[in-house]
Amino acid sequence: MPHPSDADDLFALPQIEGGAPKGGFPHPEMLPTVAYQLVHDELLLDGVSRMNLATFCTTWVDDQARRLMNESLDKNIVDKDEYPQTAELETRCVRMLADLWHSPDPAGTRGTSTTGSSEAAMLGGLAAKFRWRAKGGKGIPNFVCGPVQVCWEKFARYFDVEIRQVPLRGDRLTMHPDDLATYCDENTIMVVPTFGQTFTGLFEDVAGISNALDELQAKTGLDIPIHVDAASGGFLAPFTAPELVWDFRLPRVKSINASGHKTGLAPLGVGWAIWREATDLPDELVFNVDYLGGNMATFNLNFSRPGGQVVTSYYEFIRLGRFGFTRVQRAVYAVAEQLARGIEKLGPFELIHAGDPLKGIAAVSWRMTGEQTFNLYDLSDRLRTRGWLVAAYPLPADRQDETIMRVLVRHGFSYDMADLLLADMVRALEQLDKHPPSTSLTREESGSFTHSATPKVSTAEIRKRRAKRSA
């Protein structure tokens, strides 16, 4: 094959003609320009990340953050000895977060960056399991929670811990502190409140849960610790609702996880696990690696990880500080509240979470009211034609027969974008009214998704229940 020159048109090259290899490991080489174009073009079919209102994760970063990510591209965070300053920045971030979340000993406690909240949750769960065992725990360990993100179902299965998910009851869409006594026993290693629920965006009542566990201890002697899953709330409430007590101010809270790549404003690939005090992380979980001739503690599931996300987290923390984070997160909530007011006015919707910073994360969730000729999956599908990705999904047990819709408002989602979304919702609703779908989409068909495991009740069963209810 003659070697292509700069004069050749990229799209007339024989390599382009064959298309991108898709099956076995390819034999021939390709020019980087050709391979780049193939990959780049294929990715055009991905959604636009900033219009993805289903994700909690960062979709906007500034140029300086991009530069730091690029400069750190080749640094492995596990090489503490080779990249001691990256290690130092991680240590500073841990201290800053321990301070932000009111650890009694921010300088001396333990914590680590992770690939995300999932890994941080596993570490928090493992520490609780090891502490329980050290206190003489025998039998099958369990933990108690409300509706949780799928990482907790993974933790349960991967590490052989029974998950006791308290079903929703009454009008309340978060865990009832009153239910804890029924679900906790001597094998309960922890209670996991979610501070910023995946389904609705609502905060679970960590202080109320802590009180209920105090009462349980007074009655039974059971001393059950709390791990707070603050994946999204951990970087919001300290700035926008500082009066909410959910963190290490409650002595029962022994560990907290948060996603740096969600409301921590860092690019994808970083989470944090912080323990209240150093002794809350059992030594068996800690490994030592060489560090400037000495030793440094690591406690992670993965070995190699990129360093840039931690570097960039540090950049965000010092660039914005408490003042800047407060301004940014207040602005995000203000957009969420404007969007909520708009959605409420559209008609057939009832808000579940209107973006109130005292009640939940910067998100809006709602359900449909009255008899409509379409469902929320149909609406989600219509919005997709304009590029908006809006999640619709069933509520968790025992409310799976109800569908809700949710929009995450993130840094970079402006008032203007909110107005554009509202205008498209108006158009979508008019169209659905004028041309009602002959059969509505199911959750599976709509491709809409949630961040939870599939509901434990089948779609057929849900239809049956619905039919029974409307009969």
Ligand SMILES: *Cc1c(COP(=O)(O)O)cnc(C)c1O
């Ligand atoms: C996103 C999320 C997780 C998982 O976090 P990742 O950073 O995506 O691994 C866990 N819990 C809650 C409440 C979440 O919102």
